[in-house]
Amino acid sequence: MLKHPQFDPVAIALGPISVHWYGLMYVAAFVLFVVLGRAHAKRRPELGYTPASIEDIMFYGIIGVVLGGRIGYILFYKFGHFLSNPIEIFYVWQGGMSFHGGFLGVLVAMWLWGRKHNRSFFEVTDFIAPLVPTGLGAGRIGNFINGELPGRVTDATAWPWAMWFPQVDASPLARHPSQIYNFLGEGVFLFALLWWFSKKPRAVGAVSAVFLLGYGGFRFFAEFAREPDAFLGFQALGMTRGQWLCVPMVLAGLYFLWRSSRQRLKLGSPPSRG
DSSP: OEEOOOOOSEEEEETTEEEEHHHHHHHHHHHHHHHHHHHHHHHOGGGOOOHHHHHHHHHHHHHHHHHHHHHHHHHHTOHHHHHHOGGGGGOGGGOOOOHHHHHHHHHHHHHHHHHHTTOOHHHHHHHHGGGSHHHHHHHHHHHHHHTOSOBOBOOTTTOTTOEEOTTTOSSOOOBOOHHHHHIIIIIIIHHHHHHHHTTSOOOTTHHHHHHHHHHHHHHHHHGGGBOOOTTTOOOGGGOOHHHHHHHHHHHHHHHHHHHHHHHHHHTTOOOOOO
């Protein structure tokens, strides 16, 4: 059984100013978005995105992530608590962000950006979909550094990479390093899939559909190794809240992929080959 390295959550301390690793992961996510966005725009010049437009999209996305992530956490995870303690809604330094809420916030932000620049919603989401997984992966690395969101208790002999998280368990207890599973699934593998799939023209909405299917699928299965939030526990059918939130993503992905394939057939064009 391995032991979590117990990283100091503060990466840089300059007097009264402290920079946390998790904050640096956000910075890394935004930098990667811009760098990959420019590379994607260069390999697909017909899409008409410029460095300035990519930075503008990122600005909209940051607002969507922060507002949506916080609102989603309140609604999906601790609505009763915040209803009784509304002032704590603003206690963002205590943590509490939801991916699914941030995802919905980004969708609204992209719709607003597309409306402003006369682009359809799926034209925008198809472009940004391959740029998102690296940011998700960076966030999972931040989770691992902080020792938060650990996995379920498991057998260390069957899973030699199982890890003891002293932040969670005072005595040695083997748990899945679920943050690493999420990093590999929704970060590395999803990025590779979308970067490959989006290198050639696809029907409008197809890239977005693959993102929904990929993230929803990876996250759903990774949740089998993740310890559910203590204040939620397991939900209906023994599934976690995260798994239930992934179900509509997968269903929507299947629908939009089907719809995009029908649109291509109506145009008389055969499906693109990878």
